[in-house]
Amino acid sequence: MLKNLTKWDQLKLMQKVNFEPNIVAFLCNWCSYAGADLAGTSRMEYPPNVKIIRVMCSGRVNPMFVINALQEGADGVLIGGCHPGDCHYVQGNYFARRRMAVLKKLLDYIGFDERRVRMTWVSAAEGKKFADVIKEVTEDIRKLGPMQKIRRKNNW
Amino acid sequence: MVDRKKLQDEVTRVVERDDVNYVVGWEKGTYGFQMTPLFMFSSDDVNKLSFNPLCVHNLTVFPMLEEKLPLRKGAKEDTNKIGVIVKGCDSRAIVQIIQEKGIERERLVIIGIPCSGVIDPKKINKNFSDKTKVLEVTDDDKNFIIKTDSKTHKIPKDELMMDKCKTCEYPNPIIFDVLIGDEIKNSKKTDNKEIETFEKKNLEDKWKFWEDQFEKCIRCYACRNVCPLCYCKECMVDQLNPQWVRRSVNVSENTAWNIMRAFHLAGRCIDCGECERVCPADIPLRKLNKKIEKDILELFDYKPGVNVEDKPLLSMFKPDDPEEFIL
Amino acid sequence: MEDLILPKNKLSDYINKIKSDYTIFAPIKKDELTYYSQIENPSDISLDFINSKYPPKSILFNQTETLFKFKHGLKAEISFKEFKNSKNVIFGIRPCDAKSFFIVDKLFKDDYVDPYYSSKRENTVLIGLSCNLPGKNCFCTSMDGGPANAEDVDILFTDIGDKFYIEIKNIKGENLIKIGENLFNKPKDQDKNKLKQIKKKAEETISRKMNTTGIVDELDNIFDNRFWKDISMKCIGCGICTYGCPTCHCFDILDETSLREGARVRVWDTCMNPEYTIHASGHNPRPARMNRTRNRVYHKFNYYPKNYNVIACVGCGRCINECPVNIDIIDVITKAREVKT
Numbered sequence: 001m002l003k004n005l006t007k008w009d010q011l012k013l014m015q016k017v018n019f020e021p022n023i024v025a026f027l028c029n030w031c032s033y034a035g036a037d038l039a040g041t042s043r044m045e046y047p048p049n050v051k052i053i054r055v056m057c058s059g060r061v062n063p064m065f066v067i068n069a070l071q072e073g074a075d076g077v078l079i080g081g082c083h084p085g086d087c088h089y090v091q092g093n094y095f096a097r098r099r100m101a102v103l104k105k106l107l108d109y110i111g112f113d114e115r116r117v118r119m120t121w122v123s124a125a126e127g128k129k130f131a132d133v134i135k136e137v138t139e140d141i142r143k144l145g146p147m148q149k150i151r152r153k154n155n156w
Numbered sequence: 157m158v159d160r161k162k163l164q165d166e167v168t169r170v171v172e173r174d175d176v177n178y179v180v181g182w183e184k185g186t187y188g189f190q191m192t193p194l195f196m197f198s199s200d201d202v203n204k205l206s207f208n209p210l211c212v213h214n215l216t217v218f219p220m221l222e223e224k225l226p227l228r229k230g231a232k233e234d235t236n237k238i239g240v241i242v243k244g245c246d247s248r249a250i251v252q253i254i255q256e257k258g259i260e261r262e263r264l265v266i267i268g269i270p271c272s273g274v275i276d277p278k279k280i281n282k283n284f285s286d287k288t289k290v291l292e293v294t295d296d297d298k299n300f301i302i303k304t305d306s307k308t309h310k311i312p313k314d315e316l317m318m319d320k321c322k323t324c325e326y327p328n329p330i331i332f333d334v335l336i337g338d339e340i341k342n343s344k345k346t347d348n349k350e351i352e353t354f355e356k357k358n359l360e361d362k363w364k365f366w367e368d369q370f371e372k373c374i375r376c377y378a379c380r381n382v383c384p385l386c387y388c389k390e391c392m393v394d395q396l397n398p399q400w401v402r403r404s405v406n407v408s409e410n411t412a413w414n415i416m417r418a419f420h421l422a423g424r425c426i427d428c429g430e431c432e433r434v435c436p437a438d439i440p441l442r443k444l445n446k447k448i449e450k451d452i453l454e455l456f457d458y459k460p461g462v463n464v465e466d467k468p469l470l471s472m473f474k475p476d477d478p479e480e481f482i483l
Numbered sequence: 484m485e486d487l488i489l490p491k492n493k494l495s496d497y498i499n500k501i502k503s504d505y506t507i508f509a510p511i512k513k514d515e516l517t518y519y520s521q522i523e524n525p526s527d528i529s530l531d532f533i534n535s536k537y538p539p540k541s542i543l544f545n546q547t548e549t550l551f552k553f554k555h556g557l558k559a560e561i562s563f564k565e566f567k568n569s570k571n572v573i574f575g576i577r578p579c580d581a582k583s584f585f586i587v588d589k590l591f592k593d594d595y596v597d598p599y600y601s602s603k604r605e606n607t608v609l610i611g612l613s614c615n616l617p618g619k620n621c622f623c624t625s626m627d628g629g630p631a632n633a634e635d636v637d638i639l640f641t642d643i644g645d646k647f648y649i650e651i652k653n654i655k656g657e658n659l660i661k662i663g664e665n666l667f668n669k670p671k672d673q674d675k676n677k678l679k680q681i682k683k684k685a686e687e688t689i690s691r692k693m694n695t696t697g698i699v700d701e702l703d704n705i706f707d708n709r710f711w712k713d714i715s716m717k718c719i720g721c722g723i724c725t726y727g728c729p730t731c732h733c734f735d736i737l738d739e740t741s742l743r744e745g746a747r748v749r750v751w752d753t754c755m756n757p758e759y760t761i762h763a764s765g766h767n768p769r770p771a772r773m774n775r776t777r778n779r780v781y782h783k784f785n786y787y788p789k790n791y792n793v794i795a796c797v798g799c800g801r802c803i804n805e806c807p808v809n810i811d812i813i814d815v816i817t818k819a820r821e822v823k824t
Contacts, residue, residue, distance in 0.1 A: 063416065071412060084479075094477065098469070101477070105447070113359060149367075150411045152408050185811075187691075218716075223772065376753070381720055433807070
């Protein structure tokens with residue numbers, strides 16, 4: 001039965017059977033993306049559920065990105081930025097911090113679990129921290145289950 | 157209470173200035189209890205002006221709606237001013253827009269009227285039949301006095317007043333060039349009880365409530381158009397490249413629209429209540445915006461539309477902003 | 484076929500009888516607002532309303548309609564919707580809203596017959612409900628209609644107390660009535676008198692009138708007049724009037740895609756939005772609100788009558804009730820007639 005499906009559909013079926021969370025991570029180019037790179041080159045193991053989108057600065061992350069990610073099928077969203085004071089563009093991470101604080105409270109008020117949207121400071125030297133963060137976030141979201149609430153149904 | 161003659165005299169003085177194009181005020185509407193915005197270009201127009209507790213519109217949206225069409229060759233830009241009549245809450249919108257550099261202070265002539273509360277059009281239409289001929293509406297300390305062609309009704313303010321007025325902390329305009337009427341001593345305080353009760357519900361109940369509400373949304377964008385602070389040249393929902401919010405009407409897109417509009421008003425919404433008043437589907441939009449207002453006061457100690465010198469909320473930061481949620 | 488009487492307590496039985504063959508849309512009350520919606524249970528029907536918040540045009544002309552779906556691949560697959568010939572009944576539609584279908588038909592069935600609209604329109608039976616108490620802003624009598632106008636419905640119900648007086652207008656209605664034959668009685672003289680009384684009272688209750696004689700020529704003369712700038716300065720360009728209007732029919736067509744599949748979707752659009760006329764070059768032929776408000780009035784009272792011989796307004800008054808800044812179409816037309824060129 002499985003052989004008659006395309007490889008893509010096989011994968012989707014397997015996903016339904018054991019829930020593997022889909023996590024989208026917006027990582028800032030200079031710190032967290034480099035940190036993720038370091039985790040990779042140091043051959044550190046971390047769950048493969050995260051899909052990384054590189055942005056130049058965490059301040060680039062518009063809350064619309066987060067909502068869109070949740071609509072398109074992400075079960076969780078992670079925003080990674082430089083430590084406060086170390087932003088390559090001086091202030092971007094401060095603005096991102098403010099925005100995420102407001103967004104998380106708003107999402108909780110609407111009825112989405114605010115643990116689905118996480119933020120983290122990971123510097124370019126913290127490969128291990130990145131791997132630990134991904135492990136923690138993946139486990140948390142695995143416990144929360146799939147995000148169905150505003151998923152785009154595409155049942156035209 | 158505002159003396160109509162005094163109001164009209166002051167406004168005439170503003171309208172007749174050379175550097176003022178027109179003044180926006182209110183006049184009697186075409187049916188029932190309606191009032192409607194009035195644009196006064198000359199002193200003849202000012203005769204129609206009146207102010208009473210039915211004047212619920214926030215007129216500060218009109219200076220922001222002015223279209224700046226391309227100029228003809230050799231024509232100079234029009235630097236004349238626009239006059240606008242504001243109540244207490246409306247003036248906060250102007251303060252907030254000036255804070256964000258959305259408009260220059262010199263472009264406006266602000267005529268302020270202290271206001272102790274306006275009547276909710278939905279509530280008053282329930283109390284009176286469709287055939288009522290309204291002659292005059294005024295108020296005293298405790299009641300709204302409604303004179304119809306059959307009798308004079310005295311109704312306690314609490315029954316007819318808009319919900320936003322019950323917790324209004326700024327009855328006097330914060331910014332004005334001319335003030336008409338006496339300053340009102342403020343006796344009301346913000347009440348966050350409803351928000352706090354809702355916050356304590358569990359996630360499933362909260363989502364069920366909002367899903368029902370957002371299902372009603374028809375995406376007419378009246379909330380966006382009537383808001384004085386929604387003045388983006390290109391709104392995110394009209395953007396097609398990339399398209400963030402699809403134009404299909406379903407719960408997913410409606411939720412994205414409403415959440416993002418509430419977010420874009422974080423630190424900017426001054427709770428004039430217009431969005432909730434105009435919504436044809438009766439969605440409780442103030443509930444969303446007030447939640448953000450409460451949060452930003454707790455997290456960042458910021459109140460929108462109060463001080464012109466303040467920096468806008470999301471355009472500035474403090475090194476010790478709360479970050480317990482960050483890993 | 485002759486008139487009939489249906490006692491109110493037999494209405495649920497009738498609805499249950501026709502439910503097996505027809506999908507029924509009827510007014511339901513949700514949070515104090517009345518909407519037309521598909522019903523499963525006749526007890527959901529609420530006939531205690533003046534008119535619904537939104538017109539029933541959304542039943543035949545959906546707000547979001549999929550035109551076709553497509554899938555990526557070596558051969559792109561395009562799949563059209565099958566037009567199921569499911570039979571619909573709209574129960575309790577007001578005469579003004581029924582007239583709006585007649586008006587919009589002329590456009591959707593013009594040189595190109597819109598299959599998405601016509602397939603539903605042909606299979607829909609309209610059971611009208613005359614207005615006993617018109618609303619404060621109703622002016623259907625000025626627009627060639629009336630609270631008990633039965634020209635555009637297949638069956639007309641009138642509430643005469645504890646029964647409905649039924650008038651059958653055509654063969655479509657007759658076939659629908661035949662399904663519940665034994666539930667109906669013959670009307671007595673007192674019923675006929677009550678009917679006349681109610682119709683007369685309803686017409687007298689309508690207090691707002693709009694004079695539309697020669698409006699097409701009058702509007703032709705004042706197109707460039709400053710009047711339109713004055714009247715539209717307070718318009719905030721929202722779109723409530725268009726979405727609430729039973730005859731407004733403009734739409735936008737967009738593609739929505741996900742990674743491997745997508746669909747072409749038709750959605751309602753409003754001419755009050757500046758994006759409605761913006762060109763790919765960035766030029767907008769209707770740049771100011773004045774242009775757009777003037778266009779809406781002209782479309783209804785000048786362009787549509789020129790093309791199809793009928794004014795695209797039924798006098799339901801929803802735009803007047805809902806407009807946040809009280810732009811009143813009766814007021815606009817009355818003032819337009821008084822403009823001195």
